[in-house]
Amino acid sequence: MATPTFGFFCAGKAVQSFSGAVYPSIIKTRVEEVLQHGAECAEMSSAVDYEISGYA
Numbered sequence: 799m800a801t802p803t804f805g806f807f808c809a810g811k812a813v814q815s816f817s818g819a820v821y822p823s824i825i826k827t828r829v830e831e832v833l834q835h836g837a838e839c840a841e842m843s844s845a846v847d848y849e850i851s852g853y854a
Contacts, residue, residue, distance in 0.1 A: 806832050808839035 804825060805815040816825065832839075 804828075808832075808836070813839070 801818055802820075803815060803817045804820065806813050806828065814828070816828075
């Protein structure tokens with residue numbers, strides 16, 4: 799059996815996650831908050847540079 803995991807992201811960055819049994823009301827509240835404040839989060843976030851340059 800797999801463990802359910804819920805992840806919330808902003809501009810490609812993980813901002814919160816829940817693993818295992820979580821009350822549906824908690825997930826619902828968090829989704830509503832993310833939808834309400836998503837634009838603010840995107841404006842305040844910077845792009846993530848996935849390029850690794852440590853191997854020259």
